[in-house]
Amino acid sequence: MVRLLLHVYPSERAVPRSTVDADTALGDVEVIGVVTRQLQEDGFIKVGGNVLKKTVAPDQDVEINFLLPRDDYKTGIKSINVQSVGQVDTLSELSFALNSPAVVIDVEARLLGGEIIEYQTRVPSVEVAAILKAHSWSSRHSTKDLADLNTLLEIREEHPELSWRLDSRPLIGRRLDTARILRPLGKQITRRRSPIELPNNVSRVRFAALIQEHIGAP
Incomplete structure (x- = not known):
């Protein structure tokens, strides 16, 4: 999220931080099961209800953490049980984020094998x-x-x-x-x-x- 925003809004004084883990907010609980199955078909292994990992290089794993919004105003993480998925973390502040205007970014990414993929993603302002x-x-x-x-x-x-x-x-x-x-x-x-x-x-x-x-x- 932050690295993508830095590409859109460059800043000379900012220090880019690389990461191989991603927190992904999903607006609908029903989507998690579908996305989880798709990632598993792509080689990801489920290590928790909302955590999937994939080894992409020696000693290097990519980790995806799914998060759901919560309607109450209490801060902090609260886990809920999602049928056929397991325990998934929720955050109340995600409701605010998902209801706010997003930044839509067209991404061109070069993979480790040299392949270039293009996709569109949405990140918070x-x-x-x-x-x-x-x-x-x-x-x-x-x-x-x-x-x-x-x-x-x-x-x-x-x-x-x-x-x-x-x-x-x-x-x-x-x-x-x-x-x-x-x-x-x-x-x-x-x-x-x-x-x-x-x-x-x-x-x-x-x-x-x-x-x-x-x-x-x-």
């Missing part, structure tokens, strides 16, 4: 991606989420024309929740003995300044 990543970091405290948040804020810094209401006042709903996550983060990462780990290529001072600039006070 830069602002909605930041909301999702903020909630993700709040749940699992992964440095990967902080790297992605830094990239999204660098994109916002370089492309002020993009739709962005995370700095508006008053903040409400998911945007308010996001500010309550990120504004304290901006203060914590610049402390001398901050317990929060950041990737080596992310400047703590600049990251904090980007949060201060583009995320409104809750």
Whole structure:
């Protein structure tokens, strides 16, 4: 998601992060069974209700994690049982993302064997991606989420024309929740003995300044 957005909205200060895992949001529970079967026919192995893996090179697996939206307002992951599939993770913030305008991207990808494939995909806007990543970091405290948040804020810094209401006042709903996550983060990462780990290529001072600039006070 973030890597694709960076291709659409280049930013010199952003640091691309490569990944071989993908979180895929599906809007309808009935779709999961169909997509799972199609991926299994393509060589993916189901290792969990919502997780499929495929070995594409020695010591390299591609992992796909299916996620479903949830209608309540509680944060965090909640698993539900999907018939013939198993346990599937749900996130309430995905409902907000799926109901927001998406960025449609035409992709031309070169595979490891040299084959070129073309396809069209939909990803959240830069602002909605930041909301999702903020909630993700709040749940699992992964440095990967902080790297992605830094990239999204660098994109916002370089492309002020993009739709962005995370700095508006008053903040409400998911945007308010996001500010309550990120504004304290901006203060914590610049402390001398901050317990929060950041990737080596992310400047703590600049990251904090980007949060201060583009995320409104809750």
